[in-house]
Amino acid sequence: MIRQQRQVIVLVALCLATCVPIFALAHTPAATYTQLGSSALGCVAAVFCGIAARRAGGTQRGGWALLAGGCLSWGLGNFYWSWNELVVHAEVLFPSFADYGYLLFPVLGAAGLWLISGWNSVGSRLTVLLDGMIVGCALFVVGWAVTVRSVWEAGADTPLAFVVSLAYPVSDIMLATMAVLLAARTRKGSRGIGFLLILGLAGMTTSDTWFALATSAGTYYTGQPSDGGWFVAFAACGAAGWAAMRKPMVFDETGVMSRWQIMLPYVPFSLAILVISGQTLVGARVDAPEVVPMLAGVILILLRQLTTLLHNSTLARRLQHQAYHDPLTGLGNRALFTDRLEDALDLRTPTAVVYLDLDDFKMINDSLGHDAGDIVLRTVAERLQASFPGAGDTIARLGGDEFAVLTSPDAGLPAVAERLLAGLREPLHIGARTVQISASVGIALSDDGPMRSEDLRKNVDLAMYAAKAQGKNTYALFEPSMRQGFDREMMWRADLAQALADETLYVAFQPIVGLGDHRVVGVEALARWTHPRLGPVPPDVFIPVAERAALVGDLGMLVLRQACAQFVAWPGSTEAYLSVNVSPLQMLDPDFTARVTATLAGAGLRSQQLVLEVTENALADESEVIGTLRQLRATGVRVAIDDFGTGYASLRYLHRFPADIVKIDRTYVQDIARDPAAARIVGTLWQLFGAIGLTAVAEGIEDEAQAEMLIELGCPVGQGFLFGRPGELSAIEMQPVMQTRPYATSSRLTRVVE
Template sequence: MLLRQRQVATLVAISLATGVPIILLAHTAAAPYTQLASSTLACVAAVLCSLAARRAIGLARGGWGLIAAGLASWGLGNFYWSYNELIAHAEVLFPSWADLGYLLFPVLAAAGLFLISGWTTVGSRLTVLLDGLIAGCALFAIAWAVTLRSVWEAGADSAFAFVVSLAYPVSDIVLVTMAVLIAARTRRGGRGVGLLLIIGLAGLATSDTMFALDTSAGTYYTGQPTDAGFFLCFAAFGAAGWAAARQPMVFDETGVMNRLQIMLPYVPFGLAAAVAVGQVPAGVTSDAAVAVPMLAGLVLILLRQLSTLLHNSALTRRLRHQAYHDPLTGLGNRALFNERLDQALSSGRPAAIVYLDLDDFKMINDSLGHDAGDIVLRTVGDRLAACSTAEDTVARLGGDEFAVLTGQVDGLEAQAERLLYALREPFEVGSRMVRVSASVGIAVAAGPEGTRPEDLRKNVDLAMYAAKGQGKNTYAMFELSMRQGFDREMMWRAELGQALADRSLHLAYQPIVGLADHRVVGVEALARWDHPGLGPVAPEVFIPVAERAALIGELGMFMLRRACAEFAAWPGARDAYLSVNVSPLQMLDPEFTAMVIATLAEAGLRPQQLVLEVTENALADESEVIGTLAQLRATGVRIAIDDFGTGYASLRYLHLFPADIVKIDRTYVQDIARDPAAVRIVGTLWQLFGAIGLTAVAEGIEDPAQAAMLLELGCPFGQGFLYGYPAPLGSLTSLVVDPVSV
């Protein structure tokens, strides 16, 4: 949860308000007792910072713990001072045990701020050290001109007392520097904690400075107005601890310095230079206490510039590595692979690509989870690297795709075999043993005349898909016929898309008849495509193209709408039904049922007049389509299982699948008049279909002997060339057809 600006402003206002009572109570009899309030406030702030420590993680936990210890130390020291002054009425010596408690706070707080900051790398630690030293030198020079010179000139009763007097403003310089460095690194939206720390330390520095001046002059008294800075400090630290417990500070880890970080050390140094120059007109000459820190600051600035150059160089190398390597496997990525491929082909050196796509990797992610999938990908990457030479470029192109760019164009088949063998070795993922396989494509650059990178990538992609088509877990070398097949596929896709746009496809209809009386009981609509340049294109060619090109939805709905419209205008529509083929891919569309009903309504047909034919292969994964088919049957549309006996479905699907008609494939019909085994199979099927309430239709009837045998076995309906070839619906002028002589 982000700390909103209004919340930060409220916390700042509360912190500032805590100093108001001490200002109002100054010069009153109650002024000394304000020490008890500041001690209590310091202890409360310690508790809140302890809460931040409990919620923090890593080094930040120890950092907030040190700050809490420093606040408690200050509070205990101040309680000791208050006891002597208010209860024992004893003179509090300077320095005393109270000063030990006071001075432990800046030491512990500085260490805590360093741990909170998150500077973990050597480069970041060096940068912050130099920034801190530069700012510290500048602030010391300013403090000398404003405060420390007066303390130095006033002296003290002892050397130890003098050192303690100086320790207050010097330690505050360190604290303020640390707080500013932290605030510069915090991300936008999380800078409220840093702001509160800076405000608190500014109040502490102000009060400590005035305490040092008044102590050296012998004018300090408890509860003077300048003690308000202590209240401000502890209230702000308590608010920072409370805020950090709700929202931990988040720092920039990109390594890229923002504008504030770049300018940070130069601002106080420039201010110190301005103060030193500004004292010249007043007759104050700069002494060694100013000159030495300023000279040291200049040297440190030069070192910082050198450190920045080295840091930027290392950052550039790291960013380049990240830009060219896969973060999961450590292999090269697509950018590196393409760059190396361009270099190899432009130089004319021999080059080949071995391209791997893991088989069924989605199943691993779905069953074992993505963490397990990451382990698999890292293992595959390690094995590919182990099977390759140092001169090869091994890359993960994305997902479960890997590639090896090699200059060894001989023995590529053996290399592919080694890769496949290495991948098949089982390995442990959690508590499971996992085996993986891959489909591998291989393509070689076409000689010294050169091959374009995009062509070589396309070739190896085609080879990989050829390996997939061979059953996976194998490899295939690119052949020119693959490119020709790809080009032909692209041509068919473009032509079919244009044909759909032009509405140049049409339908032919084949009658479905009763075998006993030859009466037409239905017509099957069949898509036909007469290409203007290539002539008739077989459905076996363009329908698979439509499915691969994601055009089957458009093609299927075009067929359905045109078939319904033409069937509604056919005189025999009242006594027959319309049968239309649909692809399983169409039924994956959640809007398919609604589109079918809308099409029937538009044509003026009843749902009972439509039969949708689904190939038997769609039954192999009934979960994907069974819901849609059930919805369609609920509306009155009937479902037919087409080409039964050629796919992957078992007999149990006949009972589970929402179907009304089973169309037995032509292969069972062709030999029925000659093969007794075929007769027994078909006869058994008819009995089975009748027992479970399915209507049987025999496909591919071509001669009267087949028709007679089917009728004898109990098959009621059939279709085939014996009763008519696919033709325009208007040519079916009679509801009774005569067998065609074939």
């Protein structure tokens, strides 16, 4: 901002400096030739304004083009005057082609400034129109006292000459009016350009005024000091065009006027009052051309005040609506919802609150973009309105992906929630993509007695969290027992955050074995937590807590660092691979790939030694998760689909998903030895995976019969309690042990190259 201010100061100084030669050469024979300089400046200003027009858009393009035409017409008219005076040595008649060129400048310049300022809708900018009329009336009164009366009284030889003589001061009044309105319209960042244009118009008005007075008195001669205003005028217009080439002007579109903008039209009107008051005090006559514009100005001021009141009233209603409504969806916002909820509770009106939180909305927003996220939010708003059409219902967007409905405690609310969830699940097409929307819904009812809005909101929050804990895409009614669950959740979150800060979580390892010879081909790192008071906490308890509390990123990186540090010290780490589980939420971090590669480099592991396991549900989200996995595979890290068969992903995703390994869930393996149908399913899966180049790993192998059946079906690799429970990495033996039966249980495990 300071740099822009300095730039404007320098430009203004240069513009003012252009009139110095006029003062220096005044009353000398060379003064006549100074007019060539103003002609050249007019043409140069036309060039810069023309370039600004080419780079501008909308109405500004036409505005700068008209201003360029005005500068050019003035320059050419002045060249005509100079040619007759300096070359032909002929007296220039009045009016002449030079006068027509001169007068085109204020006409084209005023029209250009109108377009540059964007006043293309009089109906929506009535105040601006009234301001222009007020300023015009006031400046006409001042102009009449200064120049117009003298020109009027002096008359002219012909009616045309008389009209042209009057056109000069009147056109200057028009230019001055546009300058005032331009100053009121320009925003702070573009006031430098606006100030240069106003400086140019002021210079033009000054010189034209002196020219009109001197011409009417017959005392004008070329090169007198008053001609310096024309130099300043076109230097300033050229500088404004140059500045607009670099950065277009920005104007106020908010409709909210600052104090100085409100007071600006009254400044020239006050000046007109002073002029008339001064004439009255010195005994000079006040003519009708002064009285009529002043009376018109008073009427216009009254109309302006009325318009301002109406505008402020409309603006107040608009601001009140904006204060209580969401601009994206048109629904009520948190403030409106809170007010109506408190009113209902104060009146002891039976009330129900339905609280809806979209499932995995951040994943949609991050993968498809915020525009797609906005479409999803508007669609949810429409489907909520369809589910709650009652006039007494209040539907609000509380913020982000949270919505709430204030309604009556109808016994059919669970059925309404079911219909709402079904409606949300209808596929939404966004461009070429199809988005599946789901939500977790909580429902809470007000008590019969007095109840605070904070308590009811907390109850519905707990119900919504209970719905998420049930697997999302469902609803839950508030029950008092949920308060205990909430307190327990908060305890888990706090303790887990402390454990992550202290790095007291640790890693256990389970072997991944080649089924043909008991050789260990890899190890899977598993997070473990021993609570200081409650003892060992199962992963299916603390990992969901980490995801809900946004701690899963820190947890995942802690496990990866510890696993890499221990694996690199394991004697056979150069030949086996390390498998680590990651959450899809981790891969939404744009720096996840860089963090993984940095961790591998810090531990001294090659990227080919690491396998990252992601759950099957990530397949259905062709989003940032898949993009991140592709980036990881490009570095050499391999990808495994974990728990295949438990999620909702279709087989059609497999050939597009960037994976190397598929881990079949234990539910397919546990019945394989006694259920022929299960065996046929697994055998078909092996064939399918092999056909598309994926390595299959069977999870949950617990007895010899399962292992024998898997090897007969062609499964090459397995994992389960038969080969070892999760424990310390050092407990996994390095040397193979030959046994009479390949799947006899042994406490010693072997490994070989994968």
